[in-house]
Amino acid sequence: MSARSEVQVLLYPALGMQHIRDGIMVVNTETIAGKVITQNLGVVGGSTVRAKHIGKDIGALFKNIGGGELKAYTELLEESRTEAIARMVADASARGANAIVNVRFATSAVTAGASELFAYGTAVTVE
Amino acid sequence: MRSIDARVRILTASLLLSVLSSGVAMAQESVSASEDPPFILICLGPFLLIALGFVVFGILWAVFAPIMFVYGVIFSERNLNKRMSDLVLREGASIEHFGKDPLSTLKGGHIVGGAKETGLVYSSIVFSPSHWQLIIAWINQLFGGRIDVIHRVISVGRAEAKQRLREQAQAAGWDEVLNVRIDTAEMTPASKPKGTKAVEVFAYGTGIKFG
Numbered sequence: 001m002s003a004r005s006e007v008q009v010l011l012y013p014a015l016g017m018q019h020i021r022d023g024i025m026v027v028n029t030e031t032i033a034g035k036v037i038t039q040n041l042g043v044v045g046g047s048t049v050r051a052k053h054i055g056k057d058i059g060a061l062f063k064n065i066g067g068g069e070l071k072a073y074t075e076l077l078e079e080s081r082t083e084a085i086a087r088m089v090a091d092a093s094a095r096g097a098n099a100i101v102n103v104r105f106a107t108s109a110v111t112a113g114a115s116e117l118f119a120y121g122t123a124v125t126v127e
Numbered sequence: 128m129r130s131i132d133a134r135v136r137i138l139t140a141s142l143l144l145s146v147l148s149s150g151v152a153m154a155q156e157s158v159s160a161s162e163d164p165p166f167i168l169i170c171l172g173p174f175l176l177i178a179l180g181f182v183v184f185g186i187l188w189a190v191f192a193p194i195m196f197v198y199g200v201i202f203s204e205r206n207l208n209k210r211m212s213d214l215v216l217r218e219g220a221s222i223e224h225f226g227k228d229p230l231s232t233l234k235g236g237h238i239v240g241g242a243k244e245t246g247l248v249y250s251s252i253v254f255s256p257s258h259w260q261l262i263i264a265w266i267n268q269l270f271g272g273r274i275d276v277i278h279r280v281i282s283v284g285r286a287e288a289k290q291r292l293r294e295q296a297q298a299a300g301w302d303e304v305l306n307v308r309i310d311t312a313e314m315t316p317a318s319k320p321k322g323t324k325a326v327e328v329f330a331y332g333t334g335i336k337f338g
Binding site: 085 | 192333
């Protein structure tokens, strides 16, 4: 495997793994009610940095003066959260987990227009 | 403050544009005999395009910024109050649907029968005060004490995020949402204080279906 493709795998674990995603339970509680955790497979995480195109940025700039919800940025967050979760789940399924418990999110604004979202949790097998 | 900023921007852009175009005109005079587009024009093309972009943005800013400011002065409080009263109605509707408030910060130890199904629920909103409200807040800051304007904006944003969480849970068919966390983050990084002044609220929890 070349260095470039290793980087690809590191950055995009979600590539080509859509088919094994469905069986995984993602919760932010420490346990799943009625189930027993049998194996701890370590911390898994997924992150993404996204931005909107400049037209939407300018629109949000004007909307900001008037106040209220900035729909473009709400959308941006929604997209990046979904992507981060998908990457985390792909990471977990690569380790053979069937659940992720205690999921946390961290957000940081890298620059004014872009948002970095990081989702992490513990991959486990439950019965 | 903003309008001066915009004026400076337009002035610089138009100055740049005129300097560039006079240079281009001179170049055109010198090579007007030949049919090919002058070399200097091709070299300056990208700069001209960027200058044009700045001019367009400057004009847009000079036109729409005052309009949006006046809109904020007249409507921002009214919109906020409207959203508040809407939220009360929507909250009532979803509490009626679940039979209680579905959101809780409990971890699920109280559930006796176990869960049939669990999954993540999340929702978010980016909410901003208008510049008029920021000015009022600044005046309030001079006197100290409670700054009600900003408090109202942020609490409406947070209530909206919570209500969206309830609606998502309702749409996905969960019975209850456990371990709800509400994160508030600022859109504007500290390194760039002139950017968008907005707050992002982002709520998540574990949806559960009873077995």
